[in-house]
Amino acid sequence: MSLHESTTPQFKANSRNALADENLQSALRGARNGFVGKRAIARAKMGEDEFDALRDRGRDLKNHVLANLGDYLEAYEAQVIASGGHVHWAETAEDAQRIVLDICRKADAKTVNKGKTMISEECGINDYLAENGIKPVETDLGEYIIQLRDEAPSHIIAPAVHVTVPQVREEFLKAHQHLDPDRDLSGLDTLLTEARGVLREKYFEAEVGITGANMLIAETGQSIIVTNEGNGDLSQSLPKVHIVMASIEKIVPTLEDAGTVLRILARSATGQDMSVYTTFSAGPRRTVDPDGPEEYHVVLLDNGRSNMLGTEFQEMLRCIRCGACINHCPVYQTVGGHAYGWVYPGPMGSVLTPSLIGVEEGGQLPNASTFCGRCEDVCPMRIPLPKMMRHWREREFEKNLTPTATRWGLGVWAWFAKRPALYRLATRTGMAGMRILGRGRGRLHKVPLASGWTDMRDMPAPQGDTFMAQWKAKR
Amino acid sequence: MSARDRILNRIRQASTPDDVAWQGGGATPAIAMTDGADRMDRFIAQATAADATVSRIDNMAALPAALADELRGRNLPAAIRHGADPAFTALDWGTVETSQGVGRIDEPATLSRAHYAMAETGTLVLASGPDNPVTLTFLGETHFVVLKASDIKAGFEGVFAAVRQDGLAPRTLNMVTGPSRSADIGQVLQLGAHGPIALHIFVVDA
Numbered sequence: 099m100s101l102h103e104s105t106t107p108q109f110k111a112n113s114r115n116a117l118a119d120e121n122l123q124s125a126l127r128g129a130r131n132g133f134v135g136k137r138a139i140a141r142a143k144m145g146e147d148e149f150d151a152l153r154d155r156g157r158d159l160k161n162h163v164l165a166n167l168g169d170y171l172e173a174y175e176a177q178v179i180a181s182g183g184h185v186h187w188a189e190t191a192e193d194a195q196r197i198v199l200d201i202c203r204k205a206d207a208k209t210v211n212k213g214k215t216m217i218s219e220e221c222g223i224n225d226y227l228a229e230n231g232i233k234p235v236e237t238d239l240g241e242y243i244i245q246l247r248d249e250a251p252s253h254i255i256a257p258a259v260h261v262t263v264p265q266v267r268e269e270f271l272k273a274h275q276h277l278d279p280d281r282d283l284s285g286l287d288t289l290l291t292e293a294r295g296v297l298r299e300k301y302f303e304a305e306v307g308i309t310g311a312n313m314l315i316a317e318t319g320q321s322i323i324v325t326n327e328g329n330g331d332l333s334q335s336l337p338k339v340h341i342v343m344a345s346i347e348k349i350v351p352t353l354e355d356a357g358t359v360l361r362i363l364a365r366s367a368t369g370q371d372m373s374v375y376t377t378f379s380a381g382p383r384r385t386v387d388p389d390g391p392e393e394y395h396v397v398l399l400d401n402g403r404s405n406m407l408g409t410e411f412q413e414m415l416r417c418i419r420c421g422a423c424i425n426h427c428p429v430y431q432t433v434g435g436h437a438y439g440w441v442y443p444g445p446m447g448s449v450l451t452p453s454l455i456g457v458e459e460g461g462q463l464p465n466a467s468t469f470c471g472r473c474e475d476v477c478p479m480r481i482p483l484p485k486m487m488r489h490w491r492e493r494e495f496e497k498n499l500t501p502t503a504t505r506w507g508l509g510v511w512a513w514f515a516k517r518p519a520l521y522r523l524a525t526r527t528g529m530a531g532m533r534i535l536g537r538g539r540g541r542l543h544k545v546p547l548a549s550g551w552t553d554m555r556d557m558p559a560p561q562g563d564t565f566m567a568q569w570k571a572k573r
Numbered sequence: 574m575s576a577r578d579r580i581l582n583r584i585r586q587a588s589t590p591d592d593v594a595w596q597g598g599g600a601t602p603a604i605a606m607t608d609g610a611d612r613m614d615r616f617i618a619q620a621t622a623a624d625a626t627v628s629r630i631d632n633m634a635a636l637p638a639a640l641a642d643e644l645r646g647r648n649l650p651a652a653i654r655h656g657a658d659p660a661f662t663a664l665d666w667g668t669v670e671t672s673q674g675v676g677r678i679d680e681p682a683t684l685s686r687a688h689y690a691m692a693e694t695g696t697l698v699l700a701s702g703p704d705n706p707v708t709l710t711f712l713g714e715t716h717f718v719v720l721k722a723s724d725i726k727a728g729f730e731g732v733f734a735a736v737r738q739d740g741l742a743p744r745t746l747n748m749v750t751g752p753s754r755s756a757d758i759g760q761v762l763q764l765g766a767h768g769p770i771a772l773h774i775f776v777v778d779a
Contacts, residue, residue: 125760128759128760129760132760144602144604145602145603145604148600148602148603148604149602151600151602152600152602154600155599155600161591162591162593162595164588165588165589165590165591165593166588166590166591167584167588168581168584168585168588169590171581171584172581181742187575187576187577187580188576189576189579189580193576237767238757239755239757239758239766239767240755240757243757243758256756256757256760257757258757258758259760262759263758263759266758266759286758286759286761286763287763289758290755290758290763290765290766293758294765294766294767297767298678298767299678301767302678317597318742320746326753326754326755326766327753327754327755327766327767327768328711328753328766328767328768328769329766329767331707331710331711331745331747331768332708332711332712332767332768334745335707335708335711335745336708346580346584351595351597352595352597352598353597353729353733353736353737354597354598354599354729354730354733355597355598357598357728357729357730357733358597358598358599358600360729361602361729370623370750371619371622371623371693371694371695371750372623372694372695372696372748372750373750374623374749374750374751374752374753374754374768375747375748375749375750375753375768376696376747376748376750377745377746377747377748378745378746378747378748379744379745380742380743380744380745381744382744383744384702384743384744386702386703387701387702387703387706387744388656388674388675388703388706389675389676389701389706389707389708390701390707390744390745398580400580400583404580404583404584404587405583405587407583407584407587407588408586408587408588409587
């Protein structure tokens with residue numbers, strides 16, 4: 099298997115299953131309002147204008163980095179080497195797999211601890227290591243839970259957001275067989291304590307720790323990892339080898355630029371002013387240090403990103419993976435992350451997935467949007483997500499990947515749209531027809547060809563005159 | 574051609590350098606510009622909001638007694654583990670049993686010294702090394718941190734300026750804001766995920 103396998107082409111079927119999954123729906127109901135409200139409060143506490151000025155600064159900062167990415171990557175690499183670390187360049191997911199396995203083999207690793215890294219999900223590192231006899235252990239609590247369930251994350255910052263408490267309990271009883279089967283696991287705190295105890299032992303066993311990186315600083319050669327649990331730090335401080343997996347667009351020029359991103363990252367993600375642990379790592383332990391890894395490796399992953407530069411999708415490379423667009427997306431809130439079928443869900447996933455695995459495979463996702471625009475409204479890096487989803491729809495159409503019924507519908511619409519008189523006549527007739535059907539109630543229980551809408555809810559009957567007629571009357 | 578060269582070539586062909594003399598940072602918000610008593614107030618308020626506890630002591634000599642009180646109040650054994658920091662090794666610890674070294678798998682209480690702090694977010698900034706082994710920050714059930722009042726900066730800018738001025742280049746610079754936490758079980762926030770369950774800060778006034 100080269101990449102994380104996708105079920106993206108089955109997005110519609112996945113969504114239907116998600117809607118029928120009672121456990122998932124109950125978990126999504128719980129998550130729906132938390133993130134949205136907390137972000138709004140965090141922004142207001144700083145001052146909305148100041149927060150938005152930082153978003154502008156973040157956008158400009160990443161635009162500057164992307165314009166000069168080659169130079170910044172070389173400057174970063176030189177700093178890592180100067181601090182005693184190693185930089186490995188990976189063009190593809192397969193390259194990254196081989197590089198990681200190679201480092202693990204040289205370290206004689208049997209167990210590898212993983213801090214949360216989406217890049218490693220993208221590269222299918224866990225399966226690859228397991229196939230080669232090395233046991234990967236996820237240490238982020240959410241990642242640990244889904245690893246036990248043999249699932250992919252359903253959210254980039256809350257990977258187990260789809261799992262209910264009884265399901266966690268069931269997994270722990272199954273997985274932790276060395277513990278008393280009659281122990282009390284009724285409280286949430288007992289579950290957390292148990293996971294903490296089990297994973298604490300694992301930290302001391304692993305020979306290699308793999309973490310992601312929220313940023314790479316060109317000025318200092320530091321990688322930054324942000325967590326609330328502390329797992330990223332135990333994963334990198336206890337084993338003798340620390341591998342950082344990062345994609346090439348994670349670069350920021352200076353420490354102060356990292357500050358700019360940190361000021362908007364946690365507030366956009368969880369509504370915290372600052373995550374609990376923000377760690378700047380450079381090189382291996384110093385000769386006088388009593389702890390920390392003896393080797394420090396950075397795997398710089400391209401995997402399709404350099405091909406986005408200079409295209410209408412370049413702005414996606416500003417993404418800092420906060421998850422705000424996901425949290426605010428009505429489609430994500432309804433079907434959850436697994437329906438999207440690959441590593442990155444929600445609006446950011448809908449733009450990134452076709453870029454990374456191809457429009458043939460991922461082309462369904464940019465259609466999973468009502469273009470309500472909330473994602474762009476809340477994006478800390480001001481990425482025009484709806485515009486880019488529209489670009490993907492155009493490409494899908496050009497490549498003849500759009501379903502026949504949709505193409506036929508668009509064809510009919512285009513024929514009328516190019517003939518304004520006929521178009522107006524058709525809309526007037528349609529409106530009159532709908533008004534008659536909805537007479538007295540103002541809404542319709544059934545509309546021909548629109549059962550997808552009316553099976554779930556009524557269609558409001560049009561009120562008043564057409565837009566064009568009203569416009570004429572007003573002038 | 575190596576993977577490195579192929580990636581860099583693709584990047585250079587697809588991008589146009591902007592020739593901007595980049596100035597880092599910018600758009601500093603007012604919450605990161607406090608001074609004097611306001612700065613101390615904000616630090617304490619923000620650290621407390623992040624579920625840390627804070628107490629103030631007059632000087633380092635007052636630390637052993639203050640720590641003994643805290644340990645007793647938390648029903649912890651009268652024992653602490655810390656690094657080789659002379660600020661700790663020089664003290665008379667009295668009834669508190671001390672040990673020196675890195676973090677261990679089962680560690681009720683650890684003690685570190687923060688290099689700086691940020692009032693903006695109530696964040697401690699620690700530097701790894703023999704004086705303050707990084708594992709002490711993550712393996713203690715309760716983590717105690719000593720911070721000089723004069724080392725509290727207003728925000729990121731002040732901390733980064735100090736890092737440069739002091740030539741601080743540790744293996745890790747650790748920003749810590751409250752004790753560890755997770756909401757991964759049932760989306761309910763609980764303290765004490767992998768790192769400390771509690772964080773207490775002693776602000777030393779002189």
